[in-house]
Amino acid sequence: MEKSVCMLLFLTVAVNCASINMKEDVALINADASPQQQNKTQFQYKYPITNDEILQQDKSFWLNAGQNILKRVLQSEEESQRYKIAKNVIIFVGDGMGISTITAARIYKGQQKFGTSGEEYDLTFDKFPNSALVKTYNVDMQVPDSAGTATALFTGVKTRYEAVGLDVNCNRTIVDKDVYERSKVDSIMVWAQNANKDTDIARQLVEDTPGKKFKVILGGGQQHLGHTMDYTDYCTRQDGLNLTNTWTESHAGSNYILATNNEQLNMVNDETEYLLGPTGTPSLTDMTRKALHILKKGENGFVLMVEGGLIDRAHHKNYARLAMEETAEFDKAISLAINETGPETLIIVTADHSHTFTMEGYSKRGNDILGFTEKAGEPERPFLTLAYANGPGFNYHYTPTNTSNATFPWRDSSIDENRLNDPYYQHIGAFNTKDETHGGEDVAVFAKGPNSNLIRGVIEQNYIALLISYSGCFGPQADLNPACHKVAPSGTSTSLVNISGIILLPLLINFI
Numbered sequence: 001m002e003k004s005v006c007m008l009l010f011l012t013v014a015v016n017c018a019s020i021n022m023k024e025d026v027a028l029i030n031a032d033a034s035p036q037q038q039n040k041t042q043f044q045y046k047y048p049i050t051n052d053e054i055l056q057q058d059k060s061f062w063l064n065a066g067q068n069i070l071k072r073v074l075q076s077e078e079e080s081q082r083y084k085i086a087k088n089v090i091i092f093v094g095d096g097m098g099i100s101t102i103t104a105a106r107i108y109k110g111q112q113k114f115g116t117s118g119e120e121y122d123l124t125f126d127k128f129p130n131s132a133l134v135k136t137y138n139v140d141m142q143v144p145d146s147a148g149t150a151t152a153l154f155t156g157v158k159t160r161y162e163a164v165g166l167d168v169n170c171n172r173t174i175v176d177k178d179v180y181e182r183s184k185v186d187s188i189m190v191w192a193q194n195a196n197k198d199t200d201i202a203r204q205l206v207e208d209t210p211g212k213k214f215k216v217i218l219g220g221g222q223q224h225l226g227h228t229m230d231y232t233d234y235c236t237r238q239d240g241l242n243l244t245n246t247w248t249e250s251h252a253g254s255n256y257i258l259a260t261n262n263e264q265l266n267m268v269n270d271e272t273e274y275l276l277g278p279t280g281t282p283s284l285t286d287m288t289r290k291a292l293h294i295l296k297k298g299e300n301g302f303v304l305m306v307e308g309g310l311i312d313r314a315h316h317k318n319y320a321r322l323a324m325e326e327t328a329e330f331d332k333a334i335s336l337a338i339n340e341t342g343p344e345t346l347i348i349v350t351a352d353h354s355h356t357f358t359m360e361g362y363s364k365r366g367n368d369i370l371g372f373t374e375k376a377g378e379p380e381r382p383f384l385t386l387a388y389a390n391g392p393g394f395n396y397h398y399t400p401t402n403t404s405n406a407t408f409p410w411r412d413s414s415i416d417e418n419r420l421n422d423p424y425y426q427h428i429g430a431f432n433t434k435d436e437t438h439g440g441e442d443v444a445v446f447a448k449g450p451n452s453n454l455i456r457g458v459i460e461q462n463y464i465a466l467l468i469s470y471s472g473c474f475g476p477q478a479d480l481n482p483a484c485h486k487v488a489p490s491g492t493s494t495s496l497v498n499i500s501g502i503i504l505l506p507l508l509i510n511f512i
Helices: 035-041 050-054 059-084 099-114 144-157 177-183 187-196 200-206 241-249 282-294 310-316 319-341 391-399 463-472 482-486
Strands: 088-094 131-135 216-219 255-259 273-279 301-307 347-352 355-359 386-391 427-433 443-448 458-460 491-497
Touching: 088 319, 088 463, 099 319, 099 355, 099 443, 144 463, 177 241, 187 301, 187 463, 216 282, 241 255, 241 273, 255 347, 273 282, 282 301, 282 319, 310 319, 319 347, 347 463, 386 391, 391 427, 458 463
Parallel strands: 088 301, 088 347, 131 458, 216 273, 216 491, 255 273, 301 491, 386 427
Antiparallel strands: 131 443, 347 443, 355 386
16 A cells, blocks of 8 residues: 655754753734733633533533544544555644543633633544553653654654664663664655655754655754754854755756745745745644645545644643644644545644653633632632743742732732733742753643554553654554455555654653
């Protein structure tokens, strides 16, 4: 069976990256608007639902709601049994999207985008028929980093903390080329290329296999690729290479687009064969749409990876509102992918790891998820519903010099105007750290499409790559799928779409 797979992957290579300035990367509000205008148009406070609204949800309401869920699951079960091979595979990775993030983002999107109380709202992937819990630990650490979890997700091999594309035998403190070569592990994209499928980290992305065969590459990172040296404060290339020139030269004679701004990205059309987009500020949904525009042209299927990388970066700074907004955008991209594909597409949604993000009690139903709770603790000392176990938000909320504050030594969140006016408002971190850390609890995985019923229970993170191999009929697990023996494997193209511009595969780098 032939497939076309496009893969996008950006990563920073041989550079030391200081803290990213989130405020330069993301704008949620009109910078020219006054705080009053911003509050009115973007950050209106959501109050709890009334008792009359609660009374409408009687026993008939909940019995009907449950029946609708059952009907939806039964229909999905029929579809998953009809298709035994995934013609297309799309994996969405919400970077740092732990279960508490999913719950809070569900409420946030319901409140902010649809005007509901929020708790009853469903994210797109909430409706997927199959789900499981995923163990995220590294082989040597209880709480993982992004490198080891990415390796597990995309190669089927768990590995050490801070190791990318290498198994446990490679030691990051001891340089041994022979051990390094023996430790390399292949990704799902290599499996696809080895099956003669068209496939798709800065330099490896452009110059080496499998990266140089990718059809679609989208994300940030112009400075990582050497396209611009305007940024001198973080993540600049030290070797002087302009890898965008290398990429355009290698695609001479084909219909390609190098998109460094949104206007150029919009030039993608039915004739476009290759796309490199260290773009300006397109949304994740826009990039997913353009990737699918190219990939869907092939008759043989594709593999696409989409990452919501700014969820993680927001959490590291205790920017709860920004993390919720990014998760809502991530969900929007998933909805687009569902509408653009059919039942032959296996869609997987998961996270690489969690964060120390928590949702505290006891707020009334429908209370603003970004607001404060009055139910628990002392009435004169309200605290925010959303908080972190650690992070830089501690310094904002701890005000020991303001002795006149009724909530001394803590800032009074109930009268803090910044909470409604500033998209970079920091929620409290209980322990002061420069950056908030990852969390070690299980994350969730959701799946729909062919063989998605094999996502169940509690699984190791590396299992997801093996399921993709099984369902897509490429890689080491293809022989286990009886349906794969009825077709002749040939070509796939792979495409990874990454919003953060900093990622994975086969080399050793430091990750937060």
